[in-house]
Amino acid sequence: MIKQTLFFTIALYTFNLQAQSKNFIxxxxxxxxxxxxxxxxPDRIFLNIIVKEKDSKGKISVEELEKNMYEKLKSIGIDTKKDLLLNNLSSNYRKYFLKSQDIQKSKSYTLMVTSAQSAGEVIAALEDIEISNVSLESTAYxxxxxxxxxxxxxxxxxxxxxxxxxxxxxxxxxxxxxxxxxxxxxxxxxxxxxxxxxxxxxxxxxxxxxxxxxxxxxxxxxxxxxxxxxxxxxxxx
CATH class of the missing domain: 3.30.110.170 (Protein of unknown function (DUF541), domain 1)
Known part of the structure; x- marks a missing residue:
């Protein structure tokens, strides 16, 4: 009796579904x-900034460039604690005429700004302190x-x-x-x-x-x- 009731319920449910489908068609x-x-x-513009020590007689270290960058960005209103993120720290090796090796360190940062005008100000400000390796990572809304x-x-x-x-x-x-x-x-x-x-x-x-x-x-x-x-x-x- 239970099996018959269950079978009838399933059959009725299937019939209703078919009827609804048929009615729709x-x-x-x-x-x-x-x-x-x-x-x-875009109001979220992410810039990649690479700070690389200058290879010259008066070598400027990454640490010094980094300090200058922080000061310069703060001077144009950038919140470096909130919007500046360190990506990685790397060392590149270059060979010279005397076959000696010199370690050339670099740091990569991501900076978020909220407008094209701010991006332009950042690029101009960093160029003033000889940091020109700035590229676009992505934009978002x-x-x-x-x-x-x-x-x-x-x-x-x-x-x-x-x-x-x-x-x-x-x-x-x-x-x-x-x-x-x-x-x-x-x-x-x-x-x-x-x-x-x-x-x-x-x-x-x-x-x-x-x-x-x-x-x-x-x-x-x-x-x-x-x-x-x-x-x-x-x-x-």
Whole structure:
């Protein structure tokens, strides 16, 4: 008796699922794909700074350059305790004419600034103390999560507008949404970041190779493109 009851329950549940699926397929509906995107200026700019001792008669040690760097960055308003991070400490060996070896130490730092203007000020300030090995690591937008939600909502609204436009010539009304799918590519962000890094690095290298004046307003970074894609199915009446 218990087995029969269990079998009947499972059969009824399966029938209900099939009926719901059949009802969804049989009823008139319209499906639209919509995309919303925007460009934002990066507000998290990460610069790589390499401090390397000067190989000359009046050799300047890494420690001295490091001290000068800290003082210079503080003088332009950089919070070195919060925004400056030491990456590694390395020693490079170079051979000279007398086959002797000299240890040439270097340190790598990552500095975060919040605008292109600040990045320009940092580059100019470090050049003043003979630290010119500065490159772009990456850029980011601090409110990307909030912007992503806004774009999803915008894409859904756009999907409904498209559905209305498609249904109008048929004299049919667009009703409630039956299914909403978020098709935003999660890998898009990483690809976009790599593209921004490459483009911005080229801009920075081009600027340095031309020997242009290190004014802050001349430094610009590629804007970040954020996008959301949704697929929405509406019931038609």
């Amino acid at each position: 049989d009823q008139p509906y319209i499906e639209t794909l919509a995309r919303a995107d925007t460009l934002v200026s 601090s409110k990307s999560d909030q912007m992503a939600l806004f774009l999803k909502s915008k894409a859904v609204a756009k999907a409904r507008i498209q559905a209305l436009a498609l249904a109008k010539p048929l004299n049919q009304k667009v009703s409630n949404a039956i299914l909403i799918s978020d098709l935003t590519d999660a890998k898009y962000s990483s690809r976009n970041m790599m593209a921004r890094k490459q483009l911005a690095s080229k801009e920075l290298l081009s600027r340095e190779s031309k020997g242009e004046d290190s004014e802050a307003d001349e430094v610009e970074f590629v804007k970040i493109k954020l996008a959301s894609v949704v697929n929405v199915t509406f019931r038609l009446e």
